[in-house]
Amino acid sequence: MKWVTCAVFVGLMSAAHSASAQDKLTVYSYRQAFLVEPILTRFTEDTGISVDVVFAKDGIAERLAREGRLSPADLVLTSDFSRLVELVDKDLTSPVNSSQLDSNIPEQYRDPEGQWYALTMRVRNLYTAKDRLGSQQLTYESLAEPKYKGKICTRSGKHPYNVALVASMIAHHGEAQAKTWLQGVKDNLARKPQGNDRGQIAAVKEGVCDIALGNSYYYGNTLQDPEQKTVAEAVVINFPNQADRGAHVNVSGMVLTRHAPNKANAIKLMEFLSADVAQKAYAEVNMEYPVKANVPPSPLVASWGEFKSDQLPIFKLAEYHQAAVKLLDEVQFDL
Incomplete structure (x- = not known):
């Protein structure tokens, strides 16, 4: 340390x-x-x-x-x-x-x-391959749909950003439905969870997957890095759940x-x-x-467009934190 x-x-x-x-x-x-x-x-x-x-x-x-x-x-x-x-x-x-x-x-x-x-705040965005999918009206729930089998990348499920997302799914859908969803997402992964959020953007560019989970500021940081800008330009940033509850932050x-x-x-x-x-x-x-x-x-962030955020109070995520970790263990998400 x-x-x-x-x-x-x-x-x-x-x-x-x-x-x-x-x-x-x-x-x-x-x-x-x-x-x-x-x-x-x-x-x-x-x-x-x-x-x-x-x-x-x-x-x-x-x-x-x-x-x-x-x-x-x-x-x-x-x-x-x-x-x-x-x-x-x-x-x-x-x-x-x-x-x-x-x-x-x-x-x-x-x-x-x-x-x-x-x-x-940061949004838990969904990045899509610009040349293969383009902009998409996606939801977090849709990540478990069979049509996306082998097309999704993410970092470890145990990372705090993903634990918070799972906690929000429990808050909205209940533990049983959230577990079914989590198993569906795992089944659709293109590879074992690994790397950081920037790595997921790179994986989309490299064709490893077509959709990736990542926080909004990582996309901005990648765009501003001269050595990584072309990586960011290969994806589209999508704000999930805009037709219903809004994007998780x-x-x-x-x-x-x-x-x-x-x-x-x-x-x-x-x-x-x-x-x-x-x-x-x-x-x-x-x-x-x-x-x-x-x-x-910032002007760069504003250029991605306005979005609707999930109005779930953030303190509710703490209430479901342990349940989220338990579900990730039960479906062996990272294995």
């Missing part, structure tokens, strides 16, 4: 305006440095509050539990919803009561008890830690991250969808 620590300071601030011992906070982040550092620098410029950031790919929950009351962490930034669930389930969070957060973040994208707040988010030593400053940062400046930065840098309603996506 590799930990990287970075202090975000404003170099041109005079000594007279430098942060006092109280004007600081510590963030543990699953989100990458390129995304959060510019936003945190802007926060320091605006408030005078310095931010120490510890970046990690995994293990933050374990570290918080080990540190206990002595933890310096005030806030955790997560890259997906499952990390939020883990932190809450392990009693490592503290509820926040903020009218500004409640105003900026729609009810659908925050915990009813204030234990977590979403920051960005998953989220990144933030929590106030249980033993936050700088609680007031942490809440200020949470409010800042939910407001226009930070929401716009998230949208532009990583091609995600802001959760704040009046902040538009």
Whole structure:
């Protein structure tokens, strides 16, 4: 496990305006440095509050539990919803009561008890081969139809993005029907689940499959990578279930830690991250969808067109998380 620590300071601030011992906070982040550092620098410029950031790919929950009351962490930034669930389930969070957060973040994208707040959204899209299928009016349910046998690619079913999708299927259809669907999808796979979301796009271009599951921002990242642009251009991005409930979305988010030593400053940062400046930065840098309603996506993301999202409250995914994992095991999805 590799930990990287970075202090975000404003170099041109005079000594007279430098942060006092109280004007600081510590963030543990699953989100990458390129995304959060510019936003945190802007926060320091605006408030005078310095931010120490510890970046990690995994293990933050374990570290918080080990540190206990002595933890310096005030806030955790997560890259997906499952990390939020883990932190809450392990009693490592503290509820926040903020009218500004409640105003900026729609009810659908925050915990009813204030234990977590979403920051960005991604759509679980379906990519189709441009030269073989073109644009399609697909649903997640249609992935189990026999006509798609041997035509579908996806990463591991146990990846948090796919677990969340299965949880949403349980929420909408019940466990028994979701299991039948999941078995049908497995039967239609062109290969054993593997790789990441970018790899699924590449598999469509290479002719391994005709349809692939993938988060929207991976498509945007691939389009902006000069070495991968032709891969992205070989597929069409489709928003599923537009004629009924809407496309499934998953989220990144933030929590106030249980033993936050700088609680007031942490809440200020949470409010800042939910407001226009930070929401716009998230949208532009990583091609995600802001959760704040009046902040538009980046021009590239907007070019994919408007879509209807599933209105299932995100916290419902947590209720069905364990059931989703159980179904994936029962159908041996990854084997």
